[in-house]
Amino acid sequence: MTKKIIHYFKTYSTFDFVRKCIFKLVQLSTMFSLSSLKKKYFFKSTDFNLGKNVILRGFTKNISVGKNTTIYDNAIFSISNHDAKLKIGEHCTFSFGVLVACHFDIEIGDQVMIGEYSSIRDTTHIYSDLSKPMIMAGDVSRKIKIGSNVWIGRGCIIMPGSTIQDGAVVGANSVVSGHLESNKIYGGNPAKLIKYRTD
Helix, strand or coil: CHHHHHHHHHCCCHHHHHHHHHHHHHHHHHHCCCHHHHHHHCCCCCCCEECCCCEEECCCCEEEECCCCEECCCCEEEECCCCCEEEECCCCEECCCCEEEECCEEEECCCCEECCCCEEECEEECCCCCCCCHHHCCEEECCEEECCCCEECCCCEECCCCEECCCCEECCCCEECCEECCCEEEECCCCEEEEECCC
16 A cells, blocks of 8 residues: 555656645635535524625624525625624525625615625715815715615615615616615616606
């Protein structure tokens, strides 16, 4: 057995042997996924689907995720305050590259679909004080509330203080800042009423 191992090592140059070891380690790392640890210690739940390369920053004790929610690859969840509140309902979909930045309070209902690369932020910079640079002026936070059965298209920005009522649709690349009413379709920058969901 020992001779076989020695012979195995001799068939590779030192460089090739190192390359093969690295390749094997990469294979092992893909077999052992950290998603279960992420679910348990960040989201405090394991009853949902978490994609690959999801970035989790910060920590809050006030977080909940409903069952059968799906978070696709490369999404980012950033918590910048340990007292922040983040509530996500059941059967929601966060598509590829969605950013959720929570400093104060974000509440998302059930059956919500959020398109690729959309951004939901409950905090923005203060810009009204002209005596100091904006980077030093501090931040202002306001709660975001998204109801149930909402569809937010690709590349949307949901600003602090926004409310999106049940059944609303937000067109792709829209900027939401304010109150969107139930069962209506909005779009644009800023998002404005386009039409009702039914004739």
